[in-house]
Amino acid sequence: MLLAAAAGLAAGSVLGVVVHRLPLMLEERWRRESGGDGPDPRPANRMNLATPRSHCPRCRQPIPWYGLVPLAGFALLGGRCARCRAPIPVRYPIVELLCAVATAVCAWRFGPGWPAAGAIALTWALLALAVIDLERRLLPDAITLPMLWAGIGFNLAGGYLTTLEDSVLGAMTGYGALWLVQRAYRRLRGREGLGTGDLKLTAMLGAWLGWETLPGIVFLASLGGIGAGLAKPGPFAFGPWLALAGWLTLVAGNLGRFLLP
Ligand SMILES: [Zn+2]
Missing domain, CATH: 1.20.120 (Four Helix Bundle (Hemerythrin (Met), subunit A))
Known part of the structure; x- marks a missing residue:
């Protein structure tokens, strides 16, 4: 169960990225397919689930490595961007915590297999x-x-x-x-x-x-x-x-x- 909780924490951290980026990627695709005006010319708006690395949406400062640690990262950063002090959505630690708990519950309910x-x-x-x-x-x-x-x-x-x-x-x-x-x-x-x-x-x-x-x-x-x-x-x-x-x-x-x- 502890192992599952740890995996759930890590997965929750990835899910935080998916939840943020997937809708933006879909919007970008709809825009491209409906408008016919090519890819978004602003290179900063091009993204997939892997790149660019996690950054502050306001000032684009990359999140330092310790800020990417599930749960602890949010606390270490004080819930704000280190450069511009923009608040980091509290959704990130909540999703990480929910994911860890729900994953551990699955391990408890089903056992290994x-x-x-x-x-x-x-x-x-x-x-x-x-x-x-x-x-x-x-x-x-x-x-x-x-x-x-x-x-x-x-x-x-x-x-x-x-x-x-x-x-x-x-x-x-x-x-x-x-x-x-x-x-x-x-x-x-x-x-x-x-x-x-x-x-x-x-x-x-x-x-x-x-x-x-x-x-x-x-x-x-x-x-x-x-x-x-x-x-x-x-x-x-x-x-x-x-x-x-x-x-x-x-x-x-x-x-x-x-x-x-
Ligand atoms: Zn910032």
Whole structure:
């Protein structure tokens, strides 16, 4: 579990970069593909997940090596850029901590072996998706689609979390059922209620966890969403609730059994 927590800390540090850069890279690609005016001429705005090295977004000062140490780095820097004193988003240490705890929980729940490896991969993907959706209202295909196929492949390889049959049915019904909800909402209310990313995330969860888990996941996520809607009226991101309900199902089993007699 300690080993898993350490791996989770390191992964959380990488996820902090993914969460920040992936939406910017996608925006840059959309801009290029829609505008037809070539790559962003400002070289400072060209990036991928590996380069340039982590820097302050305001003054572009590279983060010193000790600032890149998970959790401790944020504290050592006092939560600010060493040069211009711009605040570093508190999201970084929070994601690192959540990632470490969630990864350790997977190790505790599954023990050493392939099921834990798959559960940890799913955990990291769900955390990245939840944070990106919270901040940008976006669930990138670059994560949901490969992870959907990975879930089917994982259960094909050993039926680790569910059978192949239930995995394929999960991917189909996850997308299909939410597609129906999306269409019904659009027809009734005349506006969008669910994003297509929510459909793909539900399909991904179905592929990993099996179709039987989906009613519990969607029900619990909806409760969370309704709560969020009551607390703060207006549009809200549904993806983080799906991700949370999916992760709870991963570690605690089908949540539907608590809902049905
Ligand atoms: Zn700075």
